[in-house]
Amino acid sequence: GAGVSQSPSNKVTEKGKDVELRCDPISGHTALYWYRQSLGQGLEFLIYFQGNSAPDKSGLPSDRFSAERTGGSVSTLTIQRTQQEDSAVYLCASSFTTSSEQYFGPGTRLTVT
Amino acid sequence: AQSVAQPEDQVNVAEGNPLTVKCTYSVSGNPYLFWYVQYPNRGLQFLLKYITGDNLVKGSYGFEAEFNKSQTSFHLKKPSALVSDSALYFCAVRAGQNFVFGPGTRLSVLP
Numbered sequence: 001g002a003g004v005s006q007s008p009s010n011k012v013t014e015k016g017k018d019v020e021l022r023c024d025p026i027s028g029h030t031a032l033y034w035y036r037q038s039l040g041q042g043l044e045f046l047i048y049f050q051g052n053s054a055p056d057k058s059g060l061p062s063d064r065f066s067a068e069r070t071g072g073s074v075s076t077l078t079i080q081r082t083q084q085e086d087s088a089v090y091l092c093a094s095s096f097t098t099s100s101e102q103y104f105g106p107g108t109r110l111t112v113t
Numbered sequence: 114a115q116s117v118a119q120p121e122d123q124v125n126v127a128e129g130n131p132l133t134v135k136c137t138y139s140v141s142g143n144p145y146l147f148w149y150v151q152y153p154n155r156g157l158q159f160l161l162k163y164i165t166g167d168n169l170v171k172g173s174y175g176f177e178a179e180f181n182k183s184q185t186s187f188h189l190k191k192p193s194a195l196v197s198d199s200a201l202y203f204c205a206v207r208a209g210q211n212f213v214f215g216p217g218t219r220l221s222v223l224p
Contacts, residue, residue: 033212035214041216042203043157043203045214048212091156098212099207101162102147102149102157102159102212103159104149104158106155106156107156
């Protein structure tokens with residue numbers, strides 16, 4: 001079946017512009033996660049959605065970052081007034097439950113110039 | 114607070130030799146432990162997990178991991194390494210509502 005998809009695969013934007021990153025999780029997966037990975041580095045947790053519960057936003061680095069998940073499926077991560085330090089690969093993952101393994105999308109490589 | 118440590122940034126092994134990638138964790142409550150692999154220019158892939166039951170867990174591509182509660186470790190192992198195993202490996206732990214990844218260990222298998 002289809003895996004987790006993310007779009008766009010690459011995004012180059014100018015400093016100060018807003019960007020939206022999209023994630024389509026695996027159908028039926030109730031949990032959805034966003035992470036950030038800098039070049040060759042580990043994963044930095046950003047935000048987590050579980051069903052209809054309020055999201056866990058504890059990993060968002062600043063109030064310029066926000067995310068929503070509509071209808072319990074597609075999620076959008078928005079970064080406002082982008083800064084150069086926002087440049088990274090943004091990964092989305094979904095899982096059937098919060099104790100199940102995560103399935104990762106291919107990521108969106110964001111470059112802020 | 115939950116945390117995961119992977120004490121080695123880099124592990125080098127010769128093809129055909131056994132490999133071990135180390136992981137230790139700190140969580141409150143019973144841990145759910147995972148290993149993921151990231152091949153060059155590809156997304157993260159699930160390898161194996163420990164939830165409960167046997168301490169030795171077998172996963173994809175011939176990998177296995179041993180859960181050791183007393184040492185709070187979950188080391189990844191493979192009896193005979195392949196060059197194609199060269200990748201970045203991440204240990205992760207879930208306890209309660211949090212999910213934490215280790216910093217990753219780069220494995221290089223030399224022919």
